[in-house]
Amino acid sequence: MGLFDQLKSILAKSPSPQAPSAPADAISASLGQPPERRVRDRQNARPGTSALIVDDSPTIVAALRKMLNSAGYVTLEALTAEEGIEIARDLTPDIIFLDIVLPGMNGFAALRTLRRDPLTKDIPVIMISGNEQATEQFFGTRIGADDFMKKPFSRLEVFARIERLLDADMVPRRLAAATAQVEATSVSNA
Structure with missing residues (x-):
């Protein structure tokens, strides 16, 4: 048939x-x-939440921009790690999507720089990679990534990753910072 x-x-x-x-x-x-x-129902970040996309692939940048803009996010874009760090320092986005393989400085070095800078150390970062190696995810988490996505990714995955990072005010927060805040509150209440 x-x-x-x-x-x-x-x-x-x-x-x-x-x-x-x-x-x-x-x-x-x-x-x-x-x-x-x-x-x-998906839990969305508050309208106007800013997201910095750092990726050297115009296709990935366009796909993320379209997904995020359709949900009310303001997107900022950079094609290199150096440009992304500068934008993060100047505009302090609410969340950063950071590719690992970039021309010049790679994503791991950029993440280290962001975590050492007082202006950017508390911005949640979701690392992105097309590589299938779990070691990248482990290493990214060890140096301060809040989450990890493999390319290609779906709209569902992007928003699920963001949702994990939302606080009570629907603002993306670093998992480590949120955990430290909960621990400090429970110690002071004891």
Whole structure:
């Protein structure tokens, strides 16, 4: 049976006793897909949250820009680590997406520089790499990365990584800083 015949037979089947509640659900059900892909509502950062994207690939920069802008983020962009560090110092974004492999200074050296600078040390950083090596993720975490994403990444993954870093005010915060703040509060309350 050809592909067209298979599709025709799927679409010709009678509806199940549990009819889908929406037209999109009906189409998904007829194609054998789950009715709703999002199980729960995503927690977004507050509108106007700024994100610095540091990557030498215009394609990655454009993809992240489109995803983030559609959710109300203000994006800043840099094609080199040096330019990214300068933007981070001058504009102090709320979160940074930092590629590991960059021309000139690499992402690890840039992360070390950001963590040593009082102006940028508390900005959460999500490292990005196309390399499959887990050692990069381990090393990035050891020197202060807050999270790690492998290329290619999905919209779902980008926002899940950001959501992990949101505080009660819906502002991205460093995990280490948030943990230290919780520990300090619990010690003072004891």
